[in-house]
Amino acid sequence: MSWFKRGSGPKSGATSARSSLRANSARSVNYSSSPLLASKTPPWRSRLLVAGVGLGFCILLGRALYIQVIGTDFFQKQGESRYAHALELPASRGRIIDRTGQVLAASVAVPSIWAIPKDVDASPQQRRELAKLLEITPQELDAKLATSPKFVWLRRQVDTQVAIQIKQLKLKGIFQEGEFKRKYPEGEAAAHVVGFTNIEERGQEGIELAFQKELQGRDGSRNVVKDRLGRVVEDIGERVPPSNGQDIDLSIDSKVQFFAYQRIRDAVAEHKAKAGSVVVLDVKTGEILALANFPSFNPSDRRNLSGNQLRNRALTDTFEPGSTMKPLIAALAMESGRVTPDSLIQTGDGKLNFAGSVISDTKPHGTLSVAQVIQQSSNIGVVKMAMQMQPREMHEMFTEVGLGQRPQIHFPGAVTGRLRPYKSWRPIEQATMAYGYGLSASLLQLARAYTVFGRDGELIPITMTKQPDNIDVAGVRVFSPKTAQAVRLMLQMAAGPGGTGPLAQTQGYSVGGKSGTAHKQEGKGYASHKYRSWFVGLAPISNPRLIVAVMVDEPTNGKYYGGLVAAPVFSQVVQQSLRLLGVPPDLEVKPQIVARQVETAQESFQ
């Protein structure tokens, strides 16, 4: 600035001339005298330039407006997706636990192997090793890799050891991902109760299906900023924590369950039967302590999750209950004051002509008291009691004890059974229903119906989930306590010497129960050599705690009476279950404890 001032100062002519000369030499071009500028330019050129620049600014403004205002959401999203990543926080499925805390089903994290086939450049040798670890042939591996260029599961839910070995192969394009797998430690013993899930952990059967909503957790998520190395450096927005599924506490006692399963499995094998089921009910609370079926399946092994063994026969199969209905008829007859336990009934020579059909007993019984009718399981005796009643009374009683009603239980597949309306009953049907033909029920319904005898005439709801201790279950009164107690004594007689099921006896506990044997229905009639045998009973008689119902389908090894096939299973299950529950024996047992006399030092308590 200062030199310019000095240079253009008007003080002395000589210096100014010299300095202007210097200035001229410094600026080699003199604009004012440039011939180029001297030429006249048309005015449209400058205007064009102004318009061009203006237009350029307008375009920039418009674009800015578009990006910042109109399309801002889209661009924000695009920008975010360049650095932000959504991470899923997987929730684990709840466990299924028995009443003692034993785990029946739990989810375990296991790796799954997947590949991007177009990135896989393994040598044939490496491929062979990989195939071996995946337990498939190299050809199968190649076929799998050929299905899609982008993504293919090689094997889902492998063992942790295998996953580590695969990682050590260090193959390009092969990846691992953590998944959850269901483990069922009790295996086939509790398979029908617990059920199973599919590979995506959705319940397919049993409790897994019934409580799918509760068991299933909700996955959480978080949005993060990742840096160049893939490390998480910042959280964006809110983080949704995963909520794990609830644990389900079942009423099942895994020891009782296991024992019941073992016994029914052995019985089915011994009698060469087709199938068998056991239900153990707690009379005090209505909880199902065990529900076992044979044939069963291993829910961890996905290869055989189909076919008949999946059927929870105790709930889904109905059958004609046969003689096990007789105590209900006797109870109804006593309740209505028609008979007392000591009333005599003439059963004659074991044949009774009734409405054109013949009702027969296994052998002639002559004159029996009502108690003996139940003890000896006389069809004629029961029919004579039943024919004094109105069909409506019988129908009401059957309905009240839950026959022909869908069991109120949170479990898939429970069936209703069949009980026709009484208005369409013919007299012969009323007679056959008295001894259990012409109506059908599942084993669970039958076991529940017997709670009326176990609880002094009350019917209680049954449940599969654990109830709080000392819960006071409200029942529905069907019979008076006096009637129920009288029937209990009859059941004890039936399971004792001279009854139809003496094999049901146990050591130390008084038991009572009714055996049943029925021809299986086939098409329109009854198959002559196909039977169902069962036994339903309670124990201990003085203060019932358990109801155990046993069913064996088509025993073909000579014996088929319920008292011979099913009663021994009942006996063993009752004995073990009562002991496991800590119920003290109510019968005197000859002790076999041999105490050895040993010199002991005086011990002081306290």
Add this chain to the structure above:
Amino acid sequence: MTRLNVLLMAAVLLSGMYLVRTAYDSRRLFNEIDRAQNEARRLEIDLQRLQAERHAQATNLRVEQVARERLKMRPITPAITQSVTDARVASPTGGKS
């Protein structure tokens, strides 16, 4: 005037450096927390797996087999059981001895 400008310039530079430093630290620490949380989750999953394995080793089937075959035990029957009444329980509901 000039001195103030220089001073402000220096202050801006320093605070800028400090910001960079803090941002770097916070990211580094966040990354550490994240890694620790991942480790915690992994350990929890491991715990679940090991618990499941323990349960698998203690199933009724296995316990029964070991008890019967290796330890030569046999089932309890009432004949070889002696019940005692707990004296501390006031009500005599303990059953017969």
